[in-house]
Amino acid sequence: MIRKLLIVLSFLSTLYSPAKTREVHVIDTARIKIVYERIMVLDTLCPNKRFKNDILSLFAGDRASAFYSEENRTDLEMQDNPEYLLRSFKDPELSKNLAGLENEAIFREYDKNLQTVHQRYDLSNWQLNEDIEKPQWEIQDSIINILGYDCVMASSQYRGRRWTAFFSPEIAIPEGPWKLIGLPGIILKAYDNKKEYCYDAVEINTDKPGLVEYYNYRDRLIIKDRIKGLIHRYSAQKSNIKEKIQAAYGISNMAVRTDSTQDKRYDFEETDYPHNKTK
Numbered sequence: 717m718i719r720k721l722l723i724v725l726s727f728l729s730t731l732y733s734p735a736k737t738r739e740v741h742v743i744d745t746a747r748i749k750i751v752y753e754r755i756m757v758l759d760t761l762c763p764n765k766r767f768k769n770d771i772l773s774l775f776a777g778d779r780a781s782a783f784y785s786e787e788n789r790t791d792l793e794m795q796d797n798p799e800y801l802l803r804s805f806k807d808p809e810l811s812k813n814l815a816g817l818e819n820e821a822i823f824r825e826y827d828k829n830l831q832t833v834h835q836r837y838d839l840s841n842w843q844l845n846e847d848i849e850k851p852q853w854e855i856q857d858s859i860i861n862i863l864g865y866d867c868v869m870a871s872s873q874y875r876g877r878r879w880t881a882f883f884s885p886e887i888a889i890p891e892g893p894w895k896l897i898g899l900p901g902i903i904l905k906a907y908d909n910k911k912e913y914c915y916d917a918v919e920i921n922t923d924k925p926g927l928v929e930y931y932n933y934r935d936r937l938i939i940k941d942r943i944k945g946l947i948h949r950y951s952a953q954k955s956n957i958k959e960k961i962q963a964a965y966g967i968s969n970m971a972v973r974t975d976s977t978q979d980k981r982y983d984f985e986e987t988d989y990p991h992n993k994t995k
Contacts, residue, residue, distance in 0.1 A: 740931045743825055744777030748902065749925035750917050752893045754818075757912040758982050770818045771918075775928045776891040776902070782928050783893060784821035791817060792933045822895065823930050824848055831895070834932065838952035843936040844945060850898030851879065862904040863920055870899055876987030878909040887922075894985060913985050946989040 752772050759766035775782045794800040821834040826848065833844040851872035858869035860882055867882035874896070881892065883901040892903025893915040904917040939945035983991075 738933050740929060742927050743782075743823070743930050744780035744928035746775040746777050746925035746928050747922070748774075748776050748887065748889060748891075749919075749921040750774045750776075750893075750902065750904070751919035751921075752915045753918050754893070755914045755916075756982070757910075760910075760912065760982060768816065772818060772893065772915075774891060774893060775926060776889050777928045779826055780928045781824045781891050781897075782821070782930065783823075785818040788817040788819055789821070789931065795933075821931075824897070832930070834934075834936065835949070836934075837949050841934040841936045842939050842945070843932075844939040844942060846942055848897075849895075851896060853881070853899055855899075860905075863917060865904060865920075867904055868901070875985070876989075877913075877985065879906060880909070881906040887920075908985075912982065942986075943989045946984065946986060949984070950989070950991060 750773070752774065754770045754772055756768045756770065757766070758768055770785060771787070772783060773786050819834070819836040823832045824830070825832075829848050831846050831848045833846070835842045835844070851874035853870040853872045856869040856871060859866055860869075861867070862882060862884070865884040865886055867884050870881050870883060872879050872881070879896060881896055881899065881903045882905040883892070883899040883903045885901040887902040888900060889902045890899055891897050892899070893906060894913075896903055896906050896915075903915075904920075905915065907914040
């Protein structure tokens with residue numbers, strides 16, 4: 717029994733191995749923290765039946781911002797703990813929940829014109845360093861109230877999708893969920909025209925919003941070209957990740973963490989890449 721547990725722990729530490737150097741540093745003091753619920757359609761043929769809910773947090777200051785799943789960050793921090801890894805491995809429901817957490821994290825540093833994106837796919841951890849590209853917004857006449865704030869509608873064609881956003885001029889911070897930024901007020905609601913990605917603010921904290929932190933707990937491969945990275949990711953999405961893990965580690969009889977988005981018919985928030993190519 718002990719030998720079996722050691723084998724399991726060895727496998728888990730290999731599959732979820734942390735970076736040699738754990739990096740966490742403050743890049744700004746947050747002026748606001750907003751918690752969003754994101755609803756993401758997993759199957760465009762059955763949008764009302766197959767979808768995924770994520771809770772994602774935005775920490776925004778004057779010089780920088782960070783947008784990520786706080787649950788996923790905690791999971792990454794805890795993966796140094798063998799007892800935590802073993803518990804998640806032995807509990808199928810916990811393992812399923814952890815595997816389904818959003819693993820993309822986005823950090824913006826305006827002084828450097830730098831947007832750093834962390835992702836995980838194809839059994840690897842990736843990092844994209846890109847210039848901050850703001851959508852070109854058209855402000856509309858429509859106004860709605862969100863969490864007590866009057867919000868103005870704006871629209872933009874951005875990286876393959878037509879987006880609608882509602883921003884609050886009362887909170888004059890040009891930030892928002894994901895890469896939707898650049899309006900004269902913070903975005904509290906956004907969705908694409910097919911409503912395959914919908915963001916809704918569910919909590920606003922301006923009292924003690926905390927710090928804007930950059931973190932990285934993994935060794936990462938660098939994506940040198942955003943479009944090629946999307947093509948690779950799209951190709952990886954179509955493969956059977958469980959079979960890849962089992963083949964790579966020789967664990968055909970073991971359960972493994974797999975993302976709940978696997979084998980679903982959906983596309984990314986950015987669709988401005990050729991879909992008929994492989995990496």
